[in-house]
Amino acid sequence: MQIAVVDYGMGNLRSVVKAIEHVAPDGAHVVLTDAPEVILESEKVVFPGQGAAAQCMSALRERNLPAALREAAQTRPFLGICMGMQVLLERSEENDGVDLLGWFPGQVKRFRPEDESLKVPQMGWNQLHQTQDHPLFDGIRQDARFYFVHSYYCEPTNPAHPVATADYDLTYCAALADDYVFAIQAHPEKSADDGLKLLANFTRWSGPWS
Amino acid sequence: MGLAKRIIPCLDVAEGRVVKGVQFEGLRDAGDPVEAARRYNQAGADELTFLDISASHEGRETMLHVVEAVAAEVFIPLTVGGGIRTLADVRRLLHAGADKVSINTTAVHHPERIKEMSDAVGSQCIVVAIDARRVSGEDEPPRWEIFTHGGRNPTGLDAVEWAEHMAALGAGELLVTSMDRDGMQQGFDLELTRAVSDAVPIPVIASGGVGNLDHLVDGITQGHADAVLAASIFHFGTYSISGAKAVMAKAGIEVRD
Numbered sequence: 448m449q450i451a452v453v454d455y456g457m458g459n460l461r462s463v464v465k466a467i468e469h470v471a472p473d474g475a476h477v478v479l480t481d482a483p484e485v486i487l488e489s490e491k492v493v494f495p496g497q498g499a500a501a502q503c504m505s506a507l508r509e510r511n512l513p514a515a516l517r518e519a520a521q522t523r524p525f526l527g528i529c530m531g532m533q534v535l536l537e538r539s540e541e542n543d544g545v546d547l548l549g550w551f552p553g554q555v556k557r558f559r560p561e562d563e564s565l566k567v568p569q570m571g572w573n574q575l576h577q578t579q580d581h582p583l584f585d586g587i588r589q590d591a592r593f594y595f596v597h598s599y600y601c602e603p604t605n606p607a608h609p610v611a612t613a614d615y616d617l618t619y620c621a622a623l624a625d626d627y628v629f630a631i632q633a634h635p636e637k638s639a640d641d642g643l644k645l646l647a648n649f650t651r652w653s654g655p656w657s
Numbered sequence: 658m659g660l661a662k663r664i665i666p667c668l669d670v671a672e673g674r675v676v677k678g679v680q681f682e683g684l685r686d687a688g689d690p691v692e693a694a695r696r697y698n699q700a701g702a703d704e705l706t707f708l709d710i711s712a713s714h715e716g717r718e719t720m721l722h723v724v725e726a727v728a729a730e731v732f733i734p735l736t737v738g739g740g741i742r743t744l745a746d747v748r749r750l751l752h753a754g755a756d757k758v759s760i761n762t763t764a765v766h767h768p769e770r771i772k773e774m775s776d777a778v779g780s781q782c783i784v785v786a787i788d789a790r791r792v793s794g795e796d797e798p799p800r801w802e803i804f805t806h807g808g809r810n811p812t813g814l815d816a817v818e819w820a821e822h823m824a825a826l827g828a829g830e831l832l833v834t835s836m837d838r839d840g841m842q843q844g845f846d847l848e849l850t851r852a853v854s855d856a857v858p859i860p861v862i863a864s865g866g867v868g869n870l871d872h873l874v875d876g877i878t879q880g881h882a883d884a885v886l887a888a889s890i891f892h893f894g895t896y897s898i899s900g901a902k903a904v905m906a907k908a909g910i911e912v913r914d
Contacts, residue, residue, distance in 0.1 A: 461752060566859055
């Protein structure tokens with residue numbers, strides 16, 4: 448089994464690769480790639496991301512990735528992480544407004560806490576409150592803590608899509624899903640045993656979710 | 658329900674081995690950094706910080722291998738500081754598996770590099786370490802200045818203004834160390850921590866002076882820190898991470914179990 452980790456120049460992916468290698472079944476191999484054809488020959492696709500939304504979108508377009516990612520995400524398990532979740536929505540407030548991939552209706556908004564003791568970015572371990580069952584949550588207890596680092600949050604408009612929430616100033620969507628896509632705002636590769644469990648579940652999941 | 662305050666053990670590493678200094682002097686060997694990282698992960702540490710105090714080029718190369726080895730088996734956030742001067746240094750450490758880098762002296766001498774680094778790799782990867790000493794007299798309002806070289810060299814920079822400047826340039830987090838308190842085990846300089854934390858929109862890690870678990874609580878409740886960093890109280894087994902979390906939880910602080 449080949450697992451593609453999409454490397455489009457947005458952040459350090461070593462931790463993601465190492466964590467997946469740590470938990471994947473025997474015989475799986477992980478490839479770091481920005482090539483559409485390699486993504487489409489892989490059984491599973493991991494789509495991480497860090498940094499600014501506008502940069503992410505231009506990096507994806509420069510590499511001709513949007514169409515291949517869309518095709519992959521409609522036909523095989525696809526895991527978005529952090530910015531790799533946010534860019535799946537339609538539009539972000541970041542960088543004075545950026546059009547995103549638009550697979551999920553909704554917006555990406557900035558945290559603007561009225562309570563000044565709440566810092567932005569949110570950085571640290573917050574609780575992932577599961578709002579729908581999903582195979583990637585198997586063996587992970589309700590409200591387990593995951594490691595988050597982000598200044599913007601997703602606000603999907605279709606109530607069928609969110610599968611988990613977190614509380615930071617407000618209750619926001621911390622994970623969303625459709626048939627083959629599961630996307631999470633937290634960093635499972637940095638979330639100790641619960642994060643590894645989620646990644647292990649992903650490497651064993653063939654989808655689709657319904 | 659919400660974000661937990663973090664406990665971050667800090668390991669001083671020289672030439673690939675963990676050491677612990679008292680006020681950055683008089684180093685003692687305390688073992689293998691990979692093993693230490695593994696134990697701290699199992700013990701429930703929320704993040705790890707490695708401070709590379711190697712004097713040699715070889716020592717810095719060794720640090721990259723240490724980071725690679727830790728990142729391959731310890732899946733919590735790892736910050737690496739010490740001797741980081743250029744964007745190329747930052748990229749090497751992130752590529753080796755660090756999640757964040759902590760910039761100290763270079764931020765003082767080349768503040769524009771904080772913006773360069775933050776623009777290139779994202780502010781979430783850039784921690785600015787602020788080493789400060791109280792310079793006000795007893796009857797004056799408190800004032801702190803930035804010091805370099807382990808607290809020996811004054812810079813004339815006001816610590817709170819400097820913190821705001823660093824946040825504006827793109828630092829994602831500040832590690833605030835009281836050089837007056839470092840190694841003294843008498844608690845953080847809570848006024849310093851609070852002055853900085855209240856002045857900046859980004860998270861602040863309190864550092865320097867932890868001697869018991871109540872000091873950690875004070876750092877959060879009175880210092881307004883988002884995370885607390887400590888070394889010797891954990892390294893020498895005086896207190897455990899779980900013990901620290903129990904005391905913090907009892908004080909009403911949200912922690913990760």
